[in-house]
Amino acid sequence: MNIKDFIRSIPDYPKKGILFRDITTLIKDEKVFSETINQIVERSKNYSFTKIAAIESRGFVFASAVSYILKKPFIMLRKKNKLPADVHSVNFELEYGTATIEVHKDSLDENDSVLIIDDLIATGGTAEAAAKLVEISKAKVSAFVFVINLFDLGGSDNLVKNNYNVENLIDFPGH
Structure with a gap:
């Protein structure tokens, strides 16, 4: 089973010029979702870690x-003002805002x-944050483990250049 076949591509979302890779078509199929989780688990066995963190919100699903x-x-890494106790904060740039x-x-x-x-790495701003x-x-x-790497946007490569370990399940162009 190729999980790449279950990613929907939506042009000009959330703004013109962005080709959005939609994981809802992957997670709505229990067999494909299960296979995706199994692949993340297998990739994660290459590393030693005490906790798992995810980036809001689609990262939480996986x-x-x-x-x-x-x-x-x-551990949940959440958007600003979503956590009730004392927090550390990091501001960063997105492809389409801050x-x-x-x-x-x-x-x-x-x-x-x-x-x-x-779920996805594009330019890497969120991952670096x-x-x-x-x-x-x-x-x-x-x-880091990402389901989708938008390889031509360079985020995954930048993480590797900064000495982070990176695993990508599937690659897509970002445009």
């Missing part, structure tokens, strides 16, 4: 299932090594 299977704590993500200050510490999971959040918390990034 990371929570992996967390359950691997019996590892799940954003802030946050993590509870008590979620991670110097004893943690973190696997970060997200996630790594900064982990590092501000004094934890270490073990690796």
Whole structure:
């Protein structure tokens, strides 16, 4: 089964010139979703980590299932003002704007090594912000796992150049 066949491409969303890769067509099929989770679990076995983090919101879909299977704590990296306790915050650039993500200050510490999971990497701004959040918390990034890599936008390559471990399940052009 090729999970790439289950990704829907939507032109000019959320704005003109963006080719959006939609994972809803993947997760609505229980066999394909299960295969995707199994592939993430297999890739994650290449790394040592104490916790799993995911980037809001589609990353939560995959990371929570992996967390359950691997019996590892799940840490949510959320959009600004979504977490109720004290947080670390990082501002970053998106392909189509700016954003802030946050993590509870008590979620991670110097004893943690973190696997970060997200549905997609494009330019890498969100992933780099996630790594900064982990590092501000004094934890270490073990690796990133992305379902989709938009290879021509360079985010995955930039993470590798910055000495992060990266696993991509499938590749698509971003345009």
